Amino acid sequence: MTLAVFASQPARSSGRRFFEAAAPTRDDFQRDRDRIVHSSAFRRLVYKTQVFLNHEGDLFRTRMTHSLEVAQLGRSVARALQLNEDLVEAIALAHDLGHTPFGHAGQDALNQCVQQLNPAATVGTAGAKTLSGFEHNLQSLRVVDELEHRYPAFDGLNLTFETREGILKHCSLNNARALEAQEPGGVGRRFLDKTQPSLEAQLCNLADEIAYNAHDIDDGVRSGLITLAQLADVPLFDEHRRATLAEFPDLSQPQSGRRLLYETIRRMLSAQIYDLMAATSEALKSQGIDSLEAVRQAPPLVCFSERMAEESKLLKRFLFSALYRHPQVMATTDRASGVVQDLFRLYIDSPAEMQAHFATQADVLRAVVDYIAGMTDRFALREHERLTGIQWLGGAA
Ligand code: MG
Numbered sequence: 001m002t003l004a005v006f007a008s009q010p011a012r013s014s015g016r017r018f019f020e021a022a023a024p025t026r027d028d029f030q031r032d033r034d035r036i037v038h039s040s041a042f043r044r045l046v047y048k049t050q051v052f053l054n055h056e057g058d059l060f061r062t063r064m065t066h067s068l069e070v071a072q073l074g075r076s077v078a079r080a081l082q083l084n085e086d087l088v089e090a091i092a093l094a095h096d097l098g099h100t101p102f103g104h105a106g107q108d109a110l111n112q113c114v115q116q117l118n119p120a121a122t123v124g125t126a127g128a129k130t131l132s133g134f135e136h137n138l139q140s141l142r143v144v145d146e147l148e149h150r151y152p153a154f155d156g157l158n159l160t161f162e163t164r165e166g167i168l169k170h171c172s173l174n175n176a177r178a179l180e181a182q183e184p185g186g187v188g189r190r191f192l193d194k195t196q197p198s199l200e201a202q203l204c205n206l207a208d209e210i211a212y213n214a215h216d217i218d219d220g221v222r223s224g225l226i227t228l229a230q231l232a233d234v235p236l237f238d239e240h241r242r243a244t245l246a247e248f249p250d251l252s253q254p255q256s257g258r259r260l261l262y263e264t265i266r267r268m269l270s271a272q273i274y275d276l277m278a279a280t281s282e283a284l285k286s287q288g289i290d291s292l293e294a295v296r297q298a299p300p301l302v303c304f305s306e307r308m309a310e311e312s313k314l315l316k317r318f319l320f321s322a323l324y325r326h327p328q329v330m331a332t333t334d335r336a337s338g339v340v341q342d343l344f345r346l347y348i349d350s351p352a353e354m355q356a357h358f359a360t361q362a363d364v365l366r367a368v369v370d371y372i373a374g375m376t377d378r379f380a381l382r383e384h385e386r387l388t389g390i391q392w393l394g395g396a397a
Helices: 028-037 040-047 063-081 085-094 103-116 136-147 161-167 173-182 189-193 199-223 235-247 259-286 292-297 306-324 327-349 364-374 377-388
Strands: none
Touching: 028 085, 028 161, 040 063, 040 136, 040 377, 063 085, 063 199, 063 259, 085 136, 085 161, 085 199, 103 327, 103 364, 136 161, 136 364, 161 199, 173 189, 199 259, 199 306, 235 259, 235 306, 259 306, 327 364, 327 377
């Protein structure tokens, strides 16, 4: 397939950190995607929470199914805009590899633990506090750069610059400076220069939002925590629910089950995807973008129309208050935060409780953070039970 002039081309890749000869049948972005799929961090996504904890139900999204949905949406748009589908797929499949167990609750808890740690505490080399906090995007990069141990010649997956740049969606200035010091002109540079990543990376960010906004409605209704009646207040949902009912009035009957919900979500997804394609094409045209270099210097180009951006914001606001802050979700996530806090404290005090590879590292704080961040929900719960005797499913915690 012919790629657009502003697409990322594997033949023009800025390359890998360690030289490798080209593969005989796959280009570099296809090879990145394959390495990600074969990584152990990717397999662990099956048992990591998106919103609902992994053991709460078999049909809720996990980080794995979420990542597959992001890849599917991203690839559809990439194909239509003649962007590089393989690069989009690689970034989408890897974008959440650094997530802790228990979703955002786990991540916030781990971040707080690191921030609250007294710098004088005896952690890390010579007692220095080696981290100022926890950022999951940076951790995803760390997974593919350092933490996978599969290849004889290097740590990590040795992915191309373009895939790594897409994985590092956000980065604090402090961490960008640290990255720049380690790898001058590398993936930290754009946060200092205030330039943009490739269109494929920009696309993955929006595909991520579109995917979770849609599937969190589905999972929220399935869980009974949000209702179709509440969703009538969300313009994007309501517009497509009405259109669906106008065409298929029988779907209002209870025997039609979830078909109304599914059809409404399907239409919402299509509307957002087509809006994104049109608005992005328009932005590329109006800014006269004719190369990848022009993409990097321009403002963000992958976007919704103003109207869709507003509707998407209202949907997000609804999900935040009705689902993510639902007392039942909060009660679970509070307990999950407690598990992460307990594990952090226990491992900092007794590093030998971690697996040998982590227990033997000189930088204790770094090792504890990497160890906890890599855990699946159920491994974290098993470890918590082993170390504290508290059973998650036993009731009291
Ligand atoms: Mg995501």
